[in-house]
Amino acid sequence: MDSIIFRQYKPGDEQQLVSLWNEVLTKDPITSKRFRNLVLLDANFDPEGMKLAFEGDKLIGCVYAIRRLLPMVSTELETDNGWIPFFFVASEYRQREVGSQLLKQASQFLREQGRKKVFFASYAPNYIVPGIDAANYPAGAEFLRKNGFMIQYSAVAMDKSLVDYELLEDIKVLKQQRIEEGYTFEQAKDADLVELIRFSTQVFNADWGRAIRERLLQGLAMEQILIARANGELIGFCLYGGYEGIRERFGPFGVHPSQQGKGIGKILLHDCLKNMRSHALHNAWFLWTGETSSAGHLYKKAGFEITRRFDIMFKNLF
Template structure:
């Protein structure tokens, strides 16, 4: 029976969510979140969402590709595949390859010169592929010409078993005596905090903070700010900013001129305390360098690695669709 490859229609977010429960149950995503990260992301093009449908079994595969043409940061030649899965009962029949080729060609037609899985700044589900959970996914992508280009560690902390250390309490007292101030942000702080995040930490983080504050007034006070003796923002940490759960930690960073002073350790611990005060039982995030200074800071505070993701990437050249016509039985 012919597999039909089509775009999205009514009810497909529920169908894709159901597909994911069969294909990747550890990574299942709700229909609401799929809609937010696929249909409502700032660079959405309907042609980038490809669904494989079986005449009897329904939706058996899906993939999504997009380019960071607009938004912060704007990376118009960078293409991303943020979702790809095939029903276990229909694997090894060329469906995954057909989905991938359609995504690849779509991105090349939009002007992308690279394809990365996943890590799309504006709306990603995972920073890459969990090689332990999905070894067949890594092998498939390698067969499609992608190669590892980096690693990302997801980490988590049991807040029920955590408490701020005496050494951090002492460090807070020392830095306060030096003139530093720490505390939750107010709405009046936000313009300066957003500018600091965008200009001193990461281009997209200011937008994350702004959108969080517009979505939920509680997000304002969930930004913990460090100010230096002159009153300037020197660092920040927050949680719940991405809108999925308030136990998700980040963004978090300290101005590079103030690193090595313990401000990061203070902000991290004070933010975890504030999360616990809101009855959070855990803190987690998806992406850091395990061997980076931030990774060491998290580990020394009590975070442990929960998953490791491999970032996969390839260069894009002439779209495959320009080289040869497709079999119309798989349109």
């Protein structure tokens, strides 16, 4: 350990960070552009929270800690919480307590900022994965457990091939039935946007409203957003391409709890999948839902298959 130097991020470390990331996190490779966009240009990025280990000039490990500097909505800064969105250590150094030392330093950084709890890795807006994928990174899962992290809940990622997708007749019948009852299903228009962003933020998640707003500013096509109304009132929405401009990435997607059980989500989901297929997309995927949630059941019935599992973990800092 005497030959290993620990310090925070400095400009110029980016190439080694991306290189070691791709060497270690083989199921989640990243490009320099994505690293720049998701980490360095994040409004919450603080160089002091990115703890690095070097042997000589060679980067051998990283643990990244972050806290909210910019509120997701209103003035809420979640002042009790911090996050570790990612960590990695070169395989040949994992028995030398490099990761543990980096984690101690990252945790101390969060404590000094008054944080009482740290999560892996449910950070918004720029999470890479929602939690630890224990199947693909067993050593990483063991490292978190060894250092006091506990599972808060689990999530699954799902994918669906659209190559043979067709809108089934029963969906068409259900949609027509709901239309006759006063529901409408349309592509979003400018007149819908203020209400849509408020609805997604207040009923579901502030990150959803942020994602919709930012992607529209960055060129998301209005035809990629579908909305549902009941007698004129917005009750649901569905879109694709809402994160990082990846068109095959599905979501966000939600229906007001008071309207669930009526097939509104099913209609929006299948209309969106049809839209995606019409634009020659071959796959739909997303990173995060509860396997046994109502959304999880809906996705399974629509032919989505679980492709990864994640454990969202936390640790109390005091």
